[in-house]
Amino acid sequence: MNKRNMLKTALATVLFGLGLATTQLALAAPQTLRVGIMSGEDEDVWRVVAANAAKQGLTIKVTTFSDYTQPNEALSEHDLDANSFQHKPYLDAQAKARGYTIVPVGYTYVQPIGLYSRKFKSVSDLPDGATIGVPNDPSNEGRSLLLLQAQHLITLRADVGLLPTARDIANNPKHIHIKELDAGIVGRAIGDLDAAVINTDWAIKAGIKIPQERIAQEQVSGNPYRNFLAVNAKDANAPWVHALVESYQQPNVAAEILSVYHGATLPAWNESSH
Numbered sequence: 001m002n003k004r005n006m007l008k009t010a011l012a013t014v015l016f017g018l019g020l021a022t023t024q025l026a027l028a029a030p031q032t033l034r035v036g037i038m039s040g041e042d043e044d045v046w047r048v049v050a051a052n053a054a055k056q057g058l059t060i061k062v063t064t065f066s067d068y069t070q071p072n073e074a075l076s077e078h079d080l081d082a083n084s085f086q087h088k089p090y091l092d093a094q095a096k097a098r099g100y101t102i103v104p105v106g107y108t109y110v111q112p113i114g115l116y117s118r119k120f121k122s123v124s125d126l127p128d129g130a131t132i133g134v135p136n137d138p139s140n141e142g143r144s145l146l147l148l149q150a151q152h153l154i155t156l157r158a159d160v161g162l163l164p165t166a167r168d169i170a171n172n173p174k175h176i177h178i179k180e181l182d183a184g185i186v187g188r189a190i191g192d193l194d195a196a197v198i199n200t201d202w203a204i205k206a207g208i209k210i211p212q213e214r215i216a217q218e219q220v221s222g223n224p225y226r227n228f229l230a231v232n233a234k235d236a237n238a239p240w241v242h243a244l245v246e247s248y249q250q251p252n253v254a255a256e257i258l259s260v261y262h263g264a265t266l267p268a269w270n271e272s273s274h
Helices: 003-028 041-054 070-076 088-098 138-150 200-205 239-248 251-260
Strands: 031-038 058-065 082-087 102-110 114-116 131-135 169-171 177-181 195-198 214-217 226-232
Touching: 031 041, 031 070, 031 239, 041 058, 041 082, 041 200, 041 239, 041 251, 058 070, 058 239, 070 082, 070 088, 070 102, 070 226, 082 088, 082 239, 088 102, 088 138, 088 226, 102 239, 114 200, 131 138, 138 195, 138 214, 195 200, 226 239
Parallel strands: 031 058, 031 082, 131 177, 131 195
Antiparallel strands: 082 226, 102 226, 114 195, 114 214
């Protein structure tokens, strides 16, 4: 090899090495992720997640919402990189209605939905003609009706799946009146109702006493309503997704979930029976 070729080879080797080093530095550089969550107790949980993520070079920027429909819209519009607030039946209903290509990438927690009352101490105490409030979005209304069926208050048509509506009630021996309300309002309206099916996070926000005012709860085993982290489908295999999920699924996050939700919300990533 002549001197000129030797110099070319050496220069190419140096440039390749510099390129590799630059790539490694780029991969190691901190990355900011925009994550949408519901306002309230989850903000405390995500402070712990953010601290875990920082150790992996990820900076978490949390955006809070007060309306269930907004986090998926923001994610779909790429105003967020991920969100964390929903279960699969809700996402399926949203995707069908709005054409979202959003996918779950890691479980977070499960919030067994409950039937609450300030007028009656048990389901059997509910009178004939009782008015029961339920959330009016498709997945949570369906979830509510399935809970009422499990408590033998109503019977739904066979094969209604996870998204029944009040029109699917086949038998109503106690002549229950179903009052459909926004998920954020049903808890605050409990004083005007005989009972209400309320999501755990909204029950806490409405000042409902858990478990004192809860007269029934859906079962945890086999529960299809585990919440998860979600991203746009094109990002599902991005390296930061694995790091984000790993930052969430940690013992210190599980402890914070149990603490801030007073035991009414349970970590779900190890619930293999669900």
